[in-house]
Amino acid sequence: MEALGLLLYGFSVLLTWKTLALMLVGLVLGIFVGVLPGLGGPNGVAILLPLTFTMDPTSAIVMLSCIYWGALFGGAITSILFNIPGEAWSVATTFDGYPMAQQGRAAEALTAAFTSSFIGSLVAVLLITFLAPGIASFALQFGPPEFFAVYLLTFCSFVGLGREAKHKTLISMALGLLLSGVGMDTVSGQLRMTFGSADLLRGVNFLVAVIGLFGISEILLTMEERLALRGHSARISLRVVWKVWRELPRYWATLLRSSIIGCWLGITPGGAIAASFMGYNLAKRFSKDKESFGKGRIEGVFAPETAAHASGTSALLPMLALGIPGSGTAAILLGGLMVWGLNPGPLLFVEHKEFVWGLIASMYLGNVVGLVLVLSTVPLFAAVLRVPFAAIAPMIVVSCAIGAYAIQNAVFDIWLMVGFGVVGYVFKKIDIPLAPLTLALVLGNRAEDAFRLSMIGSAGDLRVFWSNGLVGSVTTLALVLLFWPLLSRVFERMRATPA
Amino acid sequence: MQAEQSARVISARRHAAADQPAEQAAERRAGARRSAPQGVPRAAFGLELCHSVLNRWPARLAAMLMATVLSGAALAWEPSKPVEIVVAAGAGGASDQMARMMQAAIQKNSLMKQPVVVSLKGAASGAEALMYMKSDPADAHRALIAYSLIYMLPLSAKIPFNWRELTPVSVVALDQLVLWVNAKQPYESVKAFADAARSSATPFKMGGTGSRREDHVLTAFLEKKTGARFAYLPYKSGGEAATQLVGDHIQANVNNPSENLEVWRAGQVRPLCVFDKERIAYKSAVTATQSWNDIPTCREQGVDVQYLMLRALFLPGKVGPDTTAFYVDLFHRVTQTAEYKDYMEKQALKPIYLTGNDMLKFLQDDEALNRDLMTEAGFVAK
Numbered sequence: 001m002e003a004l005g006l007l008l009y010g011f012s013v014l015l016t017w018k019t020l021a022l023m024l025v026g027l028v029l030g031i032f033v034g035v036l037p038g039l040g041g042p043n044g045v046a047i048l049l050p051l052t053f054t055m056d057p058t059s060a061i062v063m064l065s066c067i068y069w070g071a072l073f074g075g076a077i078t079s080i081l082f083n084i085p086g087e088a089w090s091v092a093t094t095f096d097g098y099p100m101a102q103q104g105r106a107a108e109a110l111t112a113a114f115t116s117s118f119i120g121s122l123v124a125v126l127l128i129t130f131l132a133p134g135i136a137s138f139a140l141q142f143g144p145p146e147f148f149a150v151y152l153l154t155f156c157s158f159v160g161l162g163r164e165a166k167h168k169t170l171i172s173m174a175l176g177l178l179l180s181g182v183g184m185d186t187v188s189g190q191l192r193m194t195f196g197s198a199d200l201l202r203g204v205n206f207l208v209a210v211i212g213l214f215g216i217s218e219i220l221l222t223m224e225e226r227l228a229l230r231g232h233s234a235r236i237s238l239r240v241v242w243k244v245w246r247e248l249p250r251y252w253a254t255l256l257r258s259s260i261i262g263c264w265l266g267i268t269p270g271g272a273i274a275a276s277f278m279g280y281n282l283a284k285r286f287s288k289d290k291e292s293f294g295k296g297r298i299e300g301v302f303a304p305e306t307a308a309h310a311s312g313t314s315a316l317l318p319m320l321a322l323g324i325p326g327s328g329t330a331a332i333l334l335g336g337l338m339v340w341g342l343n344p345g346p347l348l349f350v351e352h353k354e355f356v357w358g359l360i361a362s363m364y365l366g367n368v369v370g371l372v373l374v375l376s377t378v379p380l381f382a383a384v385l386r387v388p389f390a391a392i393a394p395m396i397v398v399s400c401a402i403g404a405y406a407i408q409n410a411v412f413d414i415w416l417m418v419g420f421g422v423v424g425y426v427f428k429k430i431d432i433p434l435a436p437l438t439l440a441l442v443l444g445n446r447a448e449d450a451f452r453l454s455m456i457g458s459a460g461d462l463r464v465f466w467s468n469g470l471v472g473s474v475t476t477l478a479l480v481l482l483f484w485p486l487l488s489r490v491f492e493r494m495r496a497t498p499a
Numbered sequence: 500m501q502a503e504q505s506a507r508v509i510s511a512r513r514h515a516a517a518d519q520p521a522e523q524a525a526e527r528r529a530g531a532r533r534s535a536p537q538g539v540p541r542a543a544f545g546l547e548l549c550h551s552v553l554n555r556w557p558a559r560l561a562a563m564l565m566a567t568v569l570s571g572a573a574l575a576w577e578p579s580k581p582v583e584i585v586v587a588a589g590a591g592g593a594s595d596q597m598a599r600m601m602q603a604a605i606q607k608n609s610l611m612k613q614p615v616v617v618s619l620k621g622a623a624s625g626a627e628a629l630m631y632m633k634s635d636p637a638d639a640h641r642a643l644i645a646y647s648l649i650y651m652l653p654l655s656a657k658i659p660f661n662w663r664e665l666t667p668v669s670v671v672a673l674d675q676l677v678l679w680v681n682a683k684q685p686y687e688s689v690k691a692f693a694d695a696a697r698s699s700a701t702p703f704k705m706g707g708t709g710s711r712r713e714d715h716v717l718t719a720f721l722e723k724k725t726g727a728r729f730a731y732l733p734y735k736s737g738g739e740a741a742t743q744l745v746g747d748h749i750q751a752n753v754n755n756p757s758e759n760l761e762v763w764r765a766g767q768v769r770p771l772c773v774f775d776k777e778r779i780a781y782k783s784a785v786t787a788t789q790s791w792n793d794i795p796t797c798r799e800q801g802v803d804v805q806y807l808m809l810r811a812l813f814l815p816g817k818v819g820p821d822t823t824a825f826y827v828d829l830f831h832r833v834t835q836t837a838e839y840k841d842y843m844e845k846q847a848l849k850p851i852y853l854t855g856n857d858m859l860k861f862l863q864d865d866e867a868l869n870r871d872l873m874t875e876a877g878f879v880a881k
Contacts, residue, residue: 186733
């Protein structure tokens with residue numbers, strides 16, 4: 001129980017009025033930057049980072065991590081209210097969160113998102129507290145074949161478990177894979193599909209695409225349907241919170257499943273992004289009422305948010321132990337920690353105990369304080385939807401444009417965003433799902449690199465994907481999920497025959 | 500010569516600082532100093548300032564005049580908004596760590612009034628940062644931490660870039676490269692390692708950052724000098740290559756000291772040799788038993804491959820001489836801070852300080868050297 005003693009020590013460092021005040025300030029600032037669509041977590045945290053330079057190390061780290069938690073909480077707000085995910089892992093939250101907001105249940109969706117984020121992070125922090133040293137060595141087992149297997153699993157689960165027509169999922173995914181290939185190819189060091197343009201050199205930025213595909217296309221659709229002059233009715237009462245919490249125990253299986261998926265993918269270096277998608281898909285798979293997903297089902301908010309935050313939190317572990325950040329925001333946080341001499345590495349947990357346990361203790365406190373704080377803001381944010389769409393749409397478009405520009409300071413990205421807005425609009429019209437495209441855009445490149453590195457290492461032998469227990473079981477699971485619809489039909493027939 | 504020059508600039512700046520209230524007042528009256536038209540001679544502009552001050556604060560006139568006469572620098576360029584340090588690599592890499600050190604050194608020692616922001620532009624193997632520096636040649640509020648990519652990317656990937664399109668500020672360090680193996684492997688010397696690689700049925704896997712870059716070039720030359728064959732695996736960052744080595748997914752890597760420092764201290768990797776003509780100078784213990792100085796050079800071990808990577812600062816191409824002077828002074832003062840010295844020793848960087856013509860000469864020679872290496876390795880795109 002050394003961990004418990006160290007954790008208590010961590011708390012003793014934190015429980016002063018000054019630290020608690022800093023925690024609150026950090027959370028408020030974090031939520032603020034998380035909410036501004038486009039400014040988003042990474043940019044916001046980068047701007048706020050220098051604030052901590054004049055503080056003592058412990059305060060600085062508490063402040064930094066609270067900005068991080070705040071940004072994570074804030075990211076869900078824009079996904080639900082405006083269909084604009086701020087980070088890769090908020091994408092799946094839009095699937096049911098946005099329809100809920102459209103039905104005037106924004107407060108419910110927000111409460112569900114915040115509560116499940118809290119549960120996800122709590123499970124992950126418990127995991128970090130008690131299993132930290134062992135998990136680092138688990139992450140080390142991932143070489144190129146293992147990485148590829150995990151990415152393959154994500155893709156396959158999408159095709160196999162998706163509700164949409166398979167060929168449409170594949171079309172969308174293929175387009176995403178194609179777009180993820182634009183820019184510099186790491187393995188050959190050559191440029192691909194840039195057509196001599198300096199703007200395409202950077203590749204297609206994921207967030208730019210997402211802002212266009214989800215945010216802009218939604219506005220186009222709404223405009224076509226007629227500019228509603230009235231806002232949505234949004235009941236703004238804290239009683240909603242109790243209502244959602246009473247429903248919570250019914251979804252214990254979803255919450256548990258998503259937490260496990262989140263933690264597992266979070267400690268897989270670079271796997272955090274896939275977690276929310278997998279959490280969502282599996283919840284849908286195991287649900288008795290598959291059809292209601294994507295139409296504003298509260299479970300469709302619980303599942304991805306729990307998984308996203310479990311993975312976002314447990315992703316801090318490989319970041320601290322191995323120096324591989326799981327997201328843009330985590331990367332900035334890593335930079336901030338380095339300023340304080342907290343160089344990620346295996347010795348961090350040994351040599352900087354007080355830092356690390358202070359950070360872990362601040363995860364507990366920051367999450368509790370953060371939850372209370374964001375829940376109290378639910379009425380405020382839900383009220384935003386009362387503003388008539390005609391008034392708020394231009395503001396959304398402008399902040400989308402600013403956001404797309406701010407990611408890389410490139411005017412080109414604004415045009416790219418508009419282009420993706422049109423693509424998103426057309427796809428929605430002809431009923432092609434957007435999620436596979438976004439998933440392929442963010443993971444395609446990595447999957448390709450992992451595959452090619454595996455092939456270089458094994459001299460072209462595909463058996464490398466079954467070369468040990470870990471990679472073999474993940475690859476097999478991926479293939480089973482891919483052919484799940486066929487397999488389940490075969491099972492049914494087998495069951496039917498003897499009867 | 501260089502030291503003298505910057506010492507002069509420093510004293511001038513101190514003087515300016517002593518007279519801050521007057522300066523700020525003048526700023527309010529005449530607009531920000533940087534709004535001075537580039538073509539107007541500095542003295543004339545100073546006079547104009549004095550005039551505007553004259554109307555309002557006659558009592559301050561003497562002080563203002565003193566400042567103006569004693570030093571042109573009092574009216575020299577200064578940032579009017581946060582300064583961006585552009586990193587041409589991902590989070591946690593060697594360039595990022597250097598940027599963070601500079602950010603902290605500047606802010607903790609109050610070397611500049613405006614804050615410093617680090618922006619990571621590592622997409623397209625760092626080409627994103629190079630294009631970003633070119634995109635606004637007159638922006639005086641961004642500085643690039645450059646390394647060998649400024650020579651190699653244009654050759655290997657035909658990126659339309661030449662370092663002559665930027666304004667060189669100073670070379671602040673040289674980074675070493677070291678051959679590392681997993682500590683569980685038996686090899687204690689380059690020779691033993693090379694012998695094992697030569698006799699292995701499947702080629703040894705060598706990890707590195709990027710394709711057709713310094714790590715790849717070194718691998719190619721190791722092959723040439725030892726006769727061993729390696730399968731080179733290009734990763735996105737040195738940190739990734741370090742983790743992969745610890746996880747035993749590759750047999751060796753050629754990381755910078757900073758990239759493998761933590762795993763070396765944890766006893767998970769072993770350095771075999773450093774690619775320089777002399778050993779690293781730092782003699783204080785890094786691990787329980789070894790210091791940087793204990794790592795032999797590859798040449799000592801009979802494998803004569805050498806490579807040093809520059810760490811230099813550049814500004815966009817069309818900034819004024821005042822701006823350049825400001826940054827030369829700023830980064831020179833950074834090199835005087837405790838943070839910088841501590842950083843250099845901890846990351847085992849080789850000290851160097853070059854600016855002005857010395858730097859130009861260095862860049863030209865270094866570029867020629869890199870081009871030769873790339874050509875010989877066959878990595879130049881046709």
